[in-house]
Amino acid sequence: MTQGEMETVEVFTSEGKGRGLKAAKEFWAGDVIFAEPAYAAVVFDSLTSLVCHTCFKRQEKLHRCGQCKFAHYCDRTCQKDAWLNHKHECSAIKAHGKVPNENIRLAARIMWRIEREGGGLTEGCLVSIDDLQNHVENFGEEEKTELRVDVESFLNFWPAQSQQFGMQYISHIFGVINCNGFTLSDQRGLQAVGVGIFPNLCLVNHDCWPNSTVIFNNGNHEAVRSMFHTQMRIELRALGKISPGEELTVSYIDFLNVSSERRQQLKKQYYFDCTCEHCQKGIKDDLMLAVKEGENKPSPDAVKDVLQFSKDTLEKINQARSEGIYHEVVKLCRECLKKQEPVLGDTNIYLLRILSIASEVLSYLQMFEEAAGYAKRMVDGYLKIYHPNNAQLGMAVMRAGVTHWHASLIEAGHGMICKAYAILLVTHGPTHPITKDLEVMRVQSEMELRMFQQNEFMYYKMREAALQNQKIQVMPEPTSEASSGLFHTKQ
Structure with missing residues (x-):
C-alpha cells in the first residue's frame, strides 16, 4: 500500500464494532479504494506442486526449489522474489525433515517477518500484527484443542537459532490466522489456492449489503509488477458511490442465506453478532423463503416436507459430486426440482441452489440446452436477491451466458455475457484476467449475434466450423466445494 493510497482511508473506532476504516474521499463504483500486498501467504497443502508459491498462479510446469524440493515457482523471477520469505522456511524444512501443514507454514512466515521487522507497524500497514484481533478467548473446546496441537507442531518446526516467542504470542498469531x-484464488479467480494475511483488510468491518468488495489480483500488467515484486495483491473496490467519512464495509460471507442463518454463520466463524440493516430487518428473507402463491398455494406441511427433501438431496448431491458421479448428480437435481417446482417460489434459495448445481454439471456434461434453461431461471432469481454489483452474481451470470452460447442461444447468451462484463468491471476491474477473458467472449458473441441477425443459415454453418477451434470454453470440472467466505477458516 503506497503513501498515496493510505491517504484514501482513515482508521476509526466505533462503539460495538471496534476499529474500522472510513473513506477519506469520495469513491464511485469500480474505484480501487486501496490495494495491499500480503504480509505473509502460503499455498494450500493440496496444491503445493501445482501453484506458484510467489504469485499464486496455477501453471502447467513449475520449477522446484533445488534445496528443500518443496517450493515451486513459475520461473527464476518468481523464485528470486520469493527468497526473502522462503530462505528461512527452506532451511527449516530441510532441518525438520518434513513439510508442516499450511497453518504452521503461514504462522512461521509471519514470525520470520516479525523477527526481521518487529511486531509493530510496518511500511504501508495501518495496523500491526500485534494489534489484530485473535478471538482466542472465544474459542470452544474443539478449537482450543486444535490450537494446542498447532502450537506444539509450530514449536517442533521452529528453528532453535531463530527468535523465540512465548506461547501466548504464538497462540495470538494462530488466532489471527x-x-x-x-x-x-488462482489467476482466473475460479479456484481457492492459498491463504494470506492482509492487515489493512482486517480493519474493514462486515455488512451483509456492503459498499465495497475485495478481489485477489495476482497481476498481469506492468502497473502491478512495478508496485509489488510478487505481482500479487488484494484490491478493495467500491461497489457504488461512497461519500467521504462513510464507513467501508465488505461481506465476509455469501449473501444467499436468510438473515438468521447468516448471523449464525458469522457468530460461529468470526465471533460477532451482525447488526447490519439487512439482518435486523430481515430484508430479502421473504424472497429467499418464497413459496408458490395463488389458488394452489401449498400448505405449511407441504412446504416443510419439500424443504427437508431439498436439504437431504443437497447432502446426497455433495457426496456424488465429491466422487465425480455427475450423472447421479443430474438425476438427483431433476428429482428434487420435480418436487420443488409446485411448492417453492422462483427466488427460494433451495430451488436456486439446485438450479445452480444442475446448470453447472449439465454444462460440464455438454448437455447445454437443458443446462441453459436451468441457468436462466437461476440468474432471474439471483438478480432479485443479490446486490447488483455482487461478484458472485457476476460470475454466475457469466457462466449462464457461456452455457447459452454453447446451446446456440446466441441472443440470450450475448445479453448475459454483457451483463456479467458490466458487473465484473466494477468488482474485478478491467485488468483482471477473468474480466479480460469476458471481454473476449463479449466481442466474439457480439460478432456472432450480428451474423445471426443477418443470415441464420450461414451463422449456423460458420458456427459449426468455428467450434473446431472455439474460443469460448466450457467451465472447469465441478467441485463439491461450498462457496467460501471472504476470510479463510481452518477446516
Whole structure:
C-alpha cells in the first residue's frame, strides 16, 4: 500500500464494532479504494506442486526449489522474489525433515517477518500484527484443542537459532490466522489456492449489503509488477458511490442465506453478532423463503416436507459430486426440482441452489440446452436477491451466458455475457484476467449475434466450423466445494 493510497482511508473506532476504516474521499463504483500486498501467504497443502508459491498462479510446469524440493515457482523471477520469505522456511524444512501443514507454514512466515521487522507497524500497514484481533478467548473446546496441537507442531518446526516467542504470542498469531486469513484464488479467480494475511483488510468491518468488495489480483500488467515484486495483491473496490467519512464495509460471507442463518454463520466463524440493516430487518428473507402463491398455494406441511427433501438431496448431491458421479448428480437435481417446482417460489434459495448445481454439471456434461434453461431461471432469481454489483452474481451470470452460447442461444447468451462484463468491471476491474477473458467472449458473441441477425443459415454453418477451434470454453470440472467466505477458516 503506497503513501498515496493510505491517504484514501482513515482508521476509526466505533462503539460495538471496534476499529474500522472510513473513506477519506469520495469513491464511485469500480474505484480501487486501496490495494495491499500480503504480509505473509502460503499455498494450500493440496496444491503445493501445482501453484506458484510467489504469485499464486496455477501453471502447467513449475520449477522446484533445488534445496528443500518443496517450493515451486513459475520461473527464476518468481523464485528470486520469493527468497526473502522462503530462505528461512527452506532451511527449516530441510532441518525438520518434513513439510508442516499450511497453518504452521503461514504462522512461521509471519514470525520470520516479525523477527526481521518487529511486531509493530510496518511500511504501508495501518495496523500491526500485534494489534489484530485473535478471538482466542472465544474459542470452544474443539478449537482450543486444535490450537494446542498447532502450537506444539509450530514449536517442533521452529528453528532453535531463530527468535523465540512465548506461547501466548504464538497462540495470538494462530488466532489471527484463524479469523483473518484471506482466501487467495488462482489467476482466473475460479479456484481457492492459498491463504494470506492482509492487515489493512482486517480493519474493514462486515455488512451483509456492503459498499465495497475485495478481489485477489495476482497481476498481469506492468502497473502491478512495478508496485509489488510478487505481482500479487488484494484490491478493495467500491461497489457504488461512497461519500467521504462513510464507513467501508465488505461481506465476509455469501449473501444467499436468510438473515438468521447468516448471523449464525458469522457468530460461529468470526465471533460477532451482525447488526447490519439487512439482518435486523430481515430484508430479502421473504424472497429467499418464497413459496408458490395463488389458488394452489401449498400448505405449511407441504412446504416443510419439500424443504427437508431439498436439504437431504443437497447432502446426497455433495457426496456424488465429491466422487465425480455427475450423472447421479443430474438425476438427483431433476428429482428434487420435480418436487420443488409446485411448492417453492422462483427466488427460494433451495430451488436456486439446485438450479445452480444442475446448470453447472449439465454444462460440464455438454448437455447445454437443458443446462441453459436451468441457468436462466437461476440468474432471474439471483438478480432479485443479490446486490447488483455482487461478484458472485457476476460470475454466475457469466457462466449462464457461456452455457447459452454453447446451446446456440446466441441472443440470450450475448445479453448475459454483457451483463456479467458490466458487473465484473466494477468488482474485478478491467485488468483482471477473468474480466479480460469476458471481454473476449463479449466481442466474439457480439460478432456472432450480428451474423445471426443477418443470415441464420450461414451463422449456423460458420458456427459449426468455428467450434473446431472455439474460443469460448466450457467451465472447469465441478467441485463439491461450498462457496467460501471472504476470510479463510481452518477446516
